[in-house]
Amino acid sequence: MSDAAVVLDGITKSFGNVEALRGIDLAVPRGSVLGVLGPNGAGKTTAVRILATLLKPSSGHAYVEGHDVVREAAAVRRQIGLTGQATALVDELTGRENLVMIGRLTHLPKPEAEARAQALLKQFDLDDAADRTAKTYSGGMRRRLDLAASLVGHPRVLFLDEPTTGLDPRSRLGMWDVIRGLVREGTTLLLTTQYLDEADELADNIVVIDRGKVIAEGTSDQLKDRVGGDVVGFSVESAAATAKAVDAIANVGDTAPTVAGLDVSVAVGARGSEALLEVVRRLDAAGVTVSGLGIRRPSLDDVFLALTGHVAEEAEVASA
Amino acid sequence: MSTLTWAMADTWIMAKRNLTVWLRVPAYLVFTVVQPTIFTLLFRYVFGGAIHSDVPGGYVNYLLPGIIGQTAAFASMATAISLAVEVQKGVVDRMRAMPMARSAFLGGRLLADLVRMTITILVIVGVGYGVGFRFHGGVGRAIAMVLLAIVLGAAVCCISATIGLWLKDEESTQAFGLIWMFPLTFVSSAFVETKTMPGWLQAFAVNQPITHVINAMRALALGRPLHDDLWLSAVWLGAIFAVFAPLAVRVYKRVS
Numbered sequence: 247m248s249d250a251a252v253v254l255d256g257i258t259k260s261f262g263n264v265e266a267l268r269g270i271d272l273a274v275p276r277g278s279v280l281g282v283l284g285p286n287g288a289g290k291t292t293a294v295r296i297l298a299t300l301l302k303p304s305s306g307h308a309y310v311e312g313h314d315v316v317r318e319a320a321a322v323r324r325q326i327g328l329t330g331q332a333t334a335l336v337d338e339l340t341g342r343e344n345l346v347m348i349g350r351l352t353h354l355p356k357p358e359a360e361a362r363a364q365a366l367l368k369q370f371d372l373d374d375a376a377d378r379t380a381k382t383y384s385g386g387m388r389r390r391l392d393l394a395a396s397l398v399g400h401p402r403v404l405f406l407d408e409p410t411t412g413l414d415p416r417s418r419l420g421m422w423d424v425i426r427g428l429v430r431e432g433t434t435l436l437l438t439t440q441y442l443d444e445a446d447e448l449a450d451n452i453v454v455i456d457r458g459k460v461i462a463e464g465t466s467d468q469l470k471d472r473v474g475g476d477v478v479g480f481s482v483e484s485a486a487a488t489a490k491a492v493d494a495i496a497n498v499g500d501t502a503p504t505v506a507g508l509d510v511s512v513a514v515g516a517r518g519s520e521a522l523l524e525v526v527r528r529l530d531a532a533g534v535t536v537s538g539l540g541i542r543r544p545s546l547d548d549v550f551l552a553l554t555g556h557v558a559e560e561a562e563v564a565s566a
Numbered sequence: 567m568s569t570l571t572w573a574m575a576d577t578w579i580m581a582k583r584n585l586t587v588w589l590r591v592p593a594y595l596v597f598t599v600v601q602p603t604i605f606t607l608l609f610r611y612v613f614g615g616a617i618h619s620d621v622p623g624g625y626v627n628y629l630l631p632g633i634i635g636q637t638a639a640f641a642s643m644a645t646a647i648s649l650a651v652e653v654q655k656g657v658v659d660r661m662r663a664m665p666m667a668r669s670a671f672l673g674g675r676l677l678a679d680l681v682r683m684t685i686t687i688l689v690i691v692g693v694g695y696g697v698g699f700r701f702h703g704g705v706g707r708a709i710a711m712v713l714l715a716i717v718l719g720a721a722v723c724c725i726s727a728t729i730g731l732w733l734k735d736e737e738s739t740q741a742f743g744l745i746w747m748f749p750l751t752f753v754s755s756a757f758v759e760t761k762t763m764p765g766w767l768q769a770f771a772v773n774q775p776i777t778h779v780i781n782a783m784r785a786l787a788l789g790r791p792l793h794d795d796l797w798l799s800a801v802w803l804g805a806i807f808a809v810f811a812p813l814a815v816r817v818y819k820r821v822s
């Protein structure tokens with residue numbers, strides 16, 4: 247465990263009768279990225295808040311860079327940066343003023359705080375907007391400034407709680423670039439997300455949390471292997487057609503076909519091409535028109551479904 | 567630097583930040599300066615004529631200490647609302663996860679709000695002078711009155727801060743603030759003599775802290791004897807600080 251920058255050891259947390267975390271163990275090796283994946287209400291934010299010294303666990307221990315988050319909270323705070331789901335900016339201050347203020351509060355002398363602010367504004371492509379108030383920033387710029395604010399004190403461990411929730415696709419890709427840059431600099435990163443592609447894209451290791459427990463962990467590939475081989479997937483044109491398609495290919499796969507919107511997929515194990523032909527023949531016989539038909543490695547969506555019996559988006563709606 | 571100097575430096579940075587925000591939002595300036603001015607003019611010219619007062623110099627001399635006391639109390643609404651908003655926006659989370667002094671967030675808020683309150687009070691004294699109010703107890707007592715008003719404001723700020731951090735929501739903080747602050751300031755000696763109220767209401771009005779503080783302020787402003795009001799004010803305000811200052815800190819530390 248000595249090379250782990252972040253350790254959670256049997257962490258539980260209850261709010262009254264609600265058990266938000268029911269015994270979480272995980273470790274993040276120094277310099278790596280851990281993606282914590284789960285639907286809304288799974289307990290991701292609670293875990294981050296415990297690590298960031300904002301909440302005390304009901305039981306168990308948590309360490310950041312070897313410091314206990316409860317007994318050595320002050321030492322932990324010197325090592326971490328936190329970017330929460332809300333952008334913690336002062337809207338009436340400029341981008342630069344926001345960063346200088348954080349620098350002064352992390353006890354940098356004034357010239358250094360100003361230099362650090364300038365460097366971060368440049369790094370995050372905000373120098374043109376540096377002297378405008380944060381209120382005038384777009385959603386993507388606000389997120390970048392907020393992330394910059396959490397980096398002012400050169401944290402060795404960074405917690406990003408759903409860093410791209412609510413961003414448009416372009417800003418989202420921009421954030422991913424920024425995050426990859428941080429990883430190259432050797433920052434240890436713990437990233438929560440409900441987007442499976444985000445974890446797939448950014449994380450070295452992934453833990454899947456559902457209802458306050460870790461239900462799976464491993465690399466993206468290892469998790470995909472848990473689904474057991476390939477998936478044949480395609481899209482249909484209408485909701486009526488999904489039912490027809492599901493009927494047609496009912497017993498081709500190892501399990502029943504799954505439907506998400508107009509996308510239908512079926513796990514076919516190692517029988518990839520053979521199963522693909524069978525699916526084509528049956529769909530043709532049933533007269534279902536499809537598009538995007540192909541074999542693919544399972545996505546994390548498939549993994550989540552296989553692990554929890556529900557897809558991530560559905561769980562999100564149910565808990566919202 | 568020692569822990570204490572850091573705490574003071576951090577508090578000052580937070581206070582400066584809050585004051586900068588205040589200066590940049592025109593609506594905040596309007597609330598802190600225009601609103602109390604309107605109240606002064608309303609009570610002086612609209613209601614004032616109907617209110618009998620045997621205070622030397624007439625009702626305006628009775629009124630001004632009351633308006634100032636009420637303004638000091640109302641100023642804490644902004645404290646509560648800003649804190650609620652900053653919890654909601656995640657600013658409090660960020661600050662609490664930083665190695666800054668734990669006391670600086672609330673300390674900086676209180677310090678900035680006291681500066682703001684002092685400016686408001688001086689504006690009202692100025693407006694008051696324009697509409698006929700005069701101090702009658704000398705400069706020392708005039709300054710003492712202003713200081714007492716600021717201490718009252720600071721005490722009410724501690725209550726408001728606790729409420730804002732506890733409710734964590736702008737609208738409910740505002741609504742709840744009105745519910746307790748209106749009766750407390752109006753059912754007092756601020757605008758009319760408590761003896762004009764029905765007996766059951768007098769029982770509350772005569773004995774509540776705002777009345778004692780405003781009576782003391784009025785005695786200081788008009789150069790009249792203080793009776794028991796000054797020490798009763800000190801006891802009340804001390805008790806409010808003793809209960810609500812630690813409570814606000816406690817709620818801040820546990821806010822989620």
